[in-house]
Amino acid sequence: MVKFSGTVMDLLLPWILAYIIDEVVPEADIARVVQWGLVMVVCAFIAVLGNVTANRMASSVARDSMRVLRNDTFTAIMNLSCGQVDNFSQSTLISRMTSDTYNIHQIMNSMQRMGVRAPILLIGGIIVTMTLDPVLSAILASTLPFLAIVVIYVAKKGIPLYNTHQKASDVMIGRVRESITGIRVIKALSKGDYERERFENINLDVVEKEKKAGIAMALTNPVMNFLLNVGWVMIIFVGAVRVNAGLTAPGKIIAFLTYFTIILNAMLSVTRLFVMFSRAGSSAERIEEILQARSDIKNQDANDNKSCDESLPYIVFDNVSFSYNGNVDNLSDISFSLEKGQKLGIIGATGSGKTTIINLLMRFYDVSSGKIFIDGKDIRDYDVGVLREKFGAVFQNDIIFEDSVSENIKLGRNITDENMKKAAKASCIDSHISQMDEGYDSFLAIRGNNLSGGQKQRMLISRAIAGNPEILVLDDSSSALDYKTDAAIRKNIDEMGKNTTTIIVAQRVSSVLDCDKIIVIDEGRIAACGNHDKLLKTCAIYARISSLQSGITQ
Numbered sequence: 001m002v003k004f005s006g007t008v009m010d011l012l013l014p015w016i017l018a019y020i021i022d023e024v025v026p027e028a029d030i031a032r033v034v035q036w037g038l039v040m041v042v043c044a045f046i047a048v049l050g051n052v053t054a055n056r057m058a059s060s061v062a063r064d065s066m067r068v069l070r071n072d073t074f075t076a077i078m079n080l081s082c083g084q085v086d087n088f089s090q091s092t093l094i095s096r097m098t099s100d101t102y103n104i105h106q107i108m109n110s111m112q113r114m115g116v117r118a119p120i121l122l123i124g125g126i127i128v129t130m131t132l133d134p135v136l137s138a139i140l141a142s143t144l145p146f147l148a149i150v151v152i153y154v155a156k157k158g159i160p161l162y163n164t165h166q167k168a169s170d171v172m173i174g175r176v177r178e179s180i181t182g183i184r185v186i187k188a189l190s191k192g193d194y195e196r197e198r199f200e201n202i203n204l205d206v207v208e209k210e211k212k213a214g215i216a217m218a219l220t221n222p223v224m225n226f227l228l229n230v231g232w233v234m235i236i237f238v239g240a241v242r243v244n245a246g247l248t249a250p251g252k253i254i255a256f257l258t259y260f261t262i263i264l265n266a267m268l269s270v271t272r273l274f275v276m277f278s279r280a281g282s283s284a285e286r287i288e289e290i291l292q293a294r295s296d297i298k299n300q301d302a303n304d305n306k307s308c309d310e311s312l313p314y315i316v317f318d319n320v321s322f323s324y325n326g327n328v329d330n331l332s333d334i335s336f337s338l339e340k341g342q343k344l345g346i347i348g349a350t351g352s353g354k355t356t357i358i359n360l361l362m363r364f365y366d367v368s369s370g371k372i373f374i375d376g377k378d379i380r381d382y383d384v385g386v387l388r389e390k391f392g393a394v395f396q397n398d399i400i401f402e403d404s405v406s407e408n409i410k411l412g413r414n415i416t417d418e419n420m421k422k423a424a425k426a427s428c429i430d431s432h433i434s435q436m437d438e439g440y441d442s443f444l445a446i447r448g449n450n451l452s453g454g455q456k457q458r459m460l461i462s463r464a465i466a467g468n469p470e471i472l473v474l475d476d477s478s479s480a481l482d483y484k485t486d487a488a489i490r491k492n493i494d495e496m497g498k499n500t501t502t503i504i505v506a507q508r509v510s511s512v513l514d515c516d517k518i519i520v521i522d523e524g525r526i527a528a529c530g531n532h533d534k535l536l537k538t539c540a541i542y543a544r545i546s547s548l549q550s551g552i553t554q
């Protein structure tokens with residue numbers, strides 16, 4: 001309504017001007033001229049006030065809606081399963097969260113500003129000009145089909161080109177993200193030039209696509225200007241003839257020229273809206289895909305009252321097979337069990353499937369076949385949140401957040417300072433923390449860049465054990481630790497949680513040799529299972545790994 005009043009006032013101004021020139025000025029009554037001049041000032045004031053207020057309201061609506069949309073999208077991304085994140089890919093999720101929400105923000109803002117204003121100016125302008133002078137209106141109307149052709153051309157040509165440009169931008173965001181994350185490797189391998197070249201190619205592709213879309217769009221302004229000038233010349237020419245013939249008044253010609261500009265600008269705005277709308281439309285579809293995606297880790301099976309089979313060991317893998325892509329099995333026929341409080345070691349070559357076992361146990365992915373039980377209950381019968389609360393885990397390449405030491409250890413959980421310090425002590429990081437300027441309040445850089453690899457791992461171990469988890473998972477969490485520290489941490493952890501069931505995934509035999517049970521994984525299958533002594537005697541793979549590493553350990 002506010003925008004409507006402002007726009008109507010804008011439309012009234014040329015009409016009043018024409019009235020003053022044609023009707024008031026010839027009367028030579030200064031008082032009436034001043035009177036109507038004041039009316040123009042009031043109208044102009046209302047127009048400015050209305051437009052400014054409406055634009056402010058539009059900005060605030062767009063801002064607030066974006067806040068809600070970004071929150072909802074972020075929540076939806078957080079709810080996706082690991083498999084869905086793999087399928088979407090991290091770079092597209094980031095660009096959907098950023099550039100796509102930005103496109104929607106733009107259209108919401110513009111729709112409220114131009115979407116209301118342009119049609120009123122367009123339709124209102126045409127109606128007013130018709131009442132002023134039907135012949136000149138016909139000249140104006142004759143340019144409209146050409147304008148329509150431009151709008152249709154832009155919609156048909158420009159919009160798909162912008163869509164492909166957006167996809168190319170996705171690829172570029174992914175590349176930038178990857179290169180920045182892996183900047184150390186790139187520097188270490190002196191691959192800066194190679195990366196620059198790869199980026200340059202992607203960048204060129206984006207520029208190429210933007211150029212094509214830009215060329216299609218660039219037609220609009222010159223064509224509009226051409227039509228405007230032709231229209232002006234025709235109106236002045238025909239208007240002059242009609243004024244001479246006494247068929248119209250000079251004020252009307254001036255008003256007409258203004259309306260002509262207003263109408264063409266309104267058409268230009270509609271064209272821009274079309275383009276923005278289509279970009280925002282494809283962005284909205286991409287965001288909708290995320291919002292509609294329901295986690296494929298189904299929680300409706302959650303039935304906390306389902307009775308537990310107390311005869312089962314605490315953790316049971318029963319003939320479990322799994323494939324990431326649905327074709328080749330990454331794990332086949334995995335069966336083992338573990339009693340509460342026991343320690344399991346998982347060892348095997350890289351890519352053999354060790355982490356995948358953890359991914360299935362924590363239900364990041366669902367098994368393709370077989371069953372996994374915890375505490376006598378199929379893990380699919382647990383509420384996912386309840387299930388994951390049982391765990392404390394350190395994963396490979398786990399993340400340190402850009403936050404204080406204490407926040408990094410507590411991670412928003414209800415953990416007392418006492419438990420946090422106990423955990424830091426057990427993971428042998430307390431002495432380093434006390435040397436930091438502000439102790440537990442010291443700030444850690446993004447991805448823990450102000451910590452060494454070993455300090456990072458110890459910080460992550462304290463995060464995992466601070467919550468006194470029922471099940472502690474340490475996936476390759478000691479690769480950067482010296483053997484002495486690794487052994488000391490394992491001893492501390494043992495003393496801290498007698499009831500904690502621990503699973504250690506490691507490449508080093510020394511990290512698992514005191515485990516109650518060790519499983520050796522080879523190409524997705526269990527090659528052998530037993531304790532260290534048994535495996536040394538019965539499993540050739542284990543004996544070979546052990547003998548290779550014993551040279552290093554001594």
Ligand SMILES: Nc1ncnc2c1ncn2[C@@H]1O[C@H](COP(=O)(O)OP(=O)(O)OP(=O)(O)O)[C@@H](O)[C@H]1O
Nearest residue numbers: 086324325330348349350351352353354355356357
């Ligand atoms: N998200 C994924 N999507 C598709 N394949 C995957 C995914 N994660 C792992 N894989 C594949 O599954 C297999 C087992 O991977 P996994 O990470 O379990 O190995 P791993 O034994 O833990 O190796 P490492 O010791 O090197 O960490 C590998 O062939 C790997 O390529």
